[in-house]
Amino acid sequence: MPVFAQEIQQLPTDKGTLLVDISTEPANPITDQQSKLKIDFINPVTKKIQEHVDYKVTVVKDESTIFGPIPLTHTSTGSVTLPVVFRENGEHKITIEIEGILFKPLPTETVTFTKTIGMATAQTTNGAKDGGGCLIATATFGTEIAPQVQQLRELRDGVLYNTSIGTTFMSGFNEFYYSFSPSVADLERQNPLFREIVKTTITPMLSTLSILNYVDIDSEQEMLGYGIGILLFNVGIYFVAPAIAILKIRQKIQN
Known part of the structure; x- marks a missing residue:
């Protein structure tokens, strides 16, 4: 496709x-x-x-x-x-x-x-509310009505767009996201193995983002704080933890 x-x-x-x-x-x-x-x-x-x-x-x-x-x-x-x-x-x-x-x-x-x-x-x-657009998640889980896709939509429309910081973030994020997401989604539809790799990769991120659906955010400062916290958490999951694991493996091999 x-x-x-x-x-x-x-x-x-x-x-x-x-x-x-x-x-x-x-x-x-x-x-x-x-x-x-x-x-x-x-x-x-x-x-x-x-x-x-x-x-x-x-x-x-x-x-x-x-x-x-x-x-x-x-x-x-x-x-x-x-x-x-x-x-x-x-x-x-x-x-x-x-x-x-x-x-x-x-x-x-x-x-x-x-x-x-x-x-x-x-x-x-530019980040206004819309009914779709979660291209990679939709291709990964097969349909727009999948719980994971609905979760992302609720996060976007019910949390991020309720603050100016969140709206500004989505404006920049959308420009970046739509520059590559159609190609990734098409490749997922063509290659089931690649779809499973993407699913495994994004599942931890979806789990951390779901936190925002269960907290009360009443100010721009709280939105910024939670956003930075989740960003750092994901950096730890995707970069720090693998780096530590690689270092430990190298140490065992050298010993």
């Missing part, structure tokens, strides 16, 4: 038969200019692209349809790219209906995504 955009959203269909990924090019569409809407249908068991899917797509803004519904269409590859022109800023509902898999009809399953166009979307890149 090639890198397509900075932000990939993934949700299951209402009956859970498939996972659906969507992204746009550009990542932050501009009104009255043609954008590309990319849709990937994912098998939730194999985590691979599901081939031969029959689908429909509709895009709605304030109960007015701006795209579709397209006729029932078949994709043999399981990946679709559609040209869409968003006419206004604000929230758009992207609804995908699935009516068949592998040439077999099935009762219609739907999934609806929310895509914000305009200033709100542009702010997402």
